[in-house]
Amino acid sequence: MSDGLQSLEDAAREFRREADFDVVDPKRLAAVIDGLQGDLCRVLNRGRERGDYQLTRLSPASWAARTCGMSRHSAADRLCVGKHLDSLPETSAALAKGEIGYQAASALCHLREQLGEKWQPDNEAQMVGYARQFSVEHFHACCRHARHVADPDGFDKDCAEDFERRWLKVDAMLDGMHSVDGVLDPVTGAAFRTALDSLAQWRGPEDTRNHGQRMADALAELLDHYMNEGRLPRRKGVRPHVTLTTTLQGLKDELGAPAAELELGMQISGKTVERLACDCTMSRVLLADSVVVDVGRATRTVSPATRRALQQRDKGCRWPGCDRPVGWSTPHHIEFWSRGGSTDLDNLVLLCHYHHRLVHEQEWQVVRVGHEVHVIPPEQLRTIFTRGPDVRWAA
Numbered sequence: 343m344s345d346g347l348q349s350l351e352d353a354a355r356e357f358r359r360e361a362d363f364d365v366v367d368p369k370r371l372a373a374v375i376d377g378l379q380g381d382l383c384r385v386l387n388r389g390r391e392r393g394d395y396q397l398t399r400l401s402p403a404s405w406a407a408r409t410c411g412m413s414r415h416s417a418a419d420r421l422c423v424g425k426h427l428d429s430l431p432e433t434s435a436a437l438a439k440g441e442i443g444y445q446a447a448s449a450l451c452h453l454r455e456q457l458g459e460k461w462q463p464d465n466e467a468q469m470v471g472y473a474r475q476f477s478v479e480h481f482h483a484c485c486r487h488a489r490h491v492a493d494p495d496g497f498d499k500d501c502a503e504d505f506e507r508r509w510l511k512v513d514a515m516l517d518g519m520h521s522v523d524g525v526l527d528p529v530t531g532a533a534f535r536t537a538l539d540s541l542a543q544w545r546g547p548e549d550t551r552n553h554g555q556r557m558a559d560a561l562a563e564l565l566d567h568y569m570n571e572g573r574l575p576r577r578k579g580v581r582p583h584v585t586l587t588t589t590l591q592g593l594k595d596e597l598g599a600p601a602a603e604l605e606l607g608m609q610i611s612g613k614t615v616e617r618l619a620c621d622c623t624m625s626r627v628l629l630a631d632s633v634v635v636d637v638g639r640a641t642r643t644v645s646p647a648t649r650r651a652l653q654q655r656d657k658g659c660r661w662p663g664c665d666r667p668v669g670w671s672t673p674h675h676i677e678f679w680s681r682g683g684s685t686d687l688d689n690l691v692l693l694c695h696y697h698h699r700l701v702h703e704q705e706w707q708v709v710r711v712g713h714e715v716h717v718i719p720p721e722q723l724r725t726i727f728t729r730g731p732d733v734r735w736a737a
């Protein structure tokens with residue numbers, strides 16, 4: 343007896359030959375593919391029931407994965423769907439008719455598997471109704487609710503097992519950049535996203551960063567904030583801090599000065615050193631003639647009294663249009679400290695992490711005119727300077 347596959351292959355070949363892909367309805371095509379995916383699940387499940395995998399000495403999921411060229415995770419999903427699809431008539435019919443997609447049918451089969459004895463067949467029609475109505479993401483949430491109602495202990499056990507899957511890795515790469523990878527539990531993940539999303543907003547016309555860059559900067563701003571607040575727990579009696587080593591020449595960004603180094607010998611640019619020297623995020627060690635000398639915090643960092651007066655006066659980042667409050671801003675020396683600028687109120691302005699970086703690393707200029715603070719983009723500065731010495735311009 344024919345397995346019927348030949349006619350399916352012929353039909354698929356004819357479809358590819360005849361079809362005008364400009365007019366094919368993607369919804370109908372997806373329904374056909376999803377219906378066939380259900381059939382693949384049935385076929386794999388029959389193979390498992392017959393024990394086909396035993397000949398290969400592999401687990402059923404590994405056997406299915408190797409046979410169909412898919413990941414073990416996908417293969418285990420197909421086997422679970424194959425095991426339950428025929429015992430879920432409403433689901434099976436809705437999938438065959440293209441009323442629900444494969445992913446929704448799979449979610450229902452997994453729910454059926456998880457509930458075991460606690461599964462109530464009367465609820466199937468209602469669940470399929472939700473699957474027709476909602477997006478796949480929303481329907482997954484419905485299934486989790488159903489699980490929680492029918493089997494709270496099992497739900498808690500799953501959550502505890504899921505929690506064990508958490509991990510986070512921060513690796514230094516050879517060039518000093520760091521790679522971050524990991525899996526977070528739902529609560530931590532939601533908190534992480536909420537915190538970063540709130541800081542990763544587009545900041546205005548000068549903001550040319552893409553979303554990934556804005557998220558990375560949001561993390562930098564968050565870390566900067568917590569390091570500055572000094573609320574992290576002490577380790578061996580010392581507040582956590584990052585140490586930067588440079589020379590006086592390096593701090594002034596003089597030509598030929600050796601690059602500044604973070605711990606572990608990672609070099610950073612002179613512009614970044616200037617920014618770090620401007621506020622007091624980092625504990626700094628200066629090298630003069632290879633001897634470690636502390637030049638004293640008072641020369642560079644802002645005294646508590648000046649800081650209070652500055653916060654009272656500026657009330658947050660002074661960049662036009664910026665919304666960062668006092669707690670998220672640090673003092674910037676308008677005339678850079680490293681170039682002889684003083685640490686007086688007149689020479690200081692509060693800037694947030696992002697705008698402080700624009701000034702030091704991207705060469706925006708901050709100028710104060712009376713009580714007003716203005717910013718000049720680097721292109722405009724270049725035009726001013728290339729006009730030549732005889733042309734007068736207003737500051």
Ligand SMILES: [Zn+2]
Binds near residue numbers: 620675701702
């Ligand atoms: Zn600065």
Ligand SMILES: [Zn+2]
Binds near residue numbers: 661664666
């Ligand atoms: Zn700002």
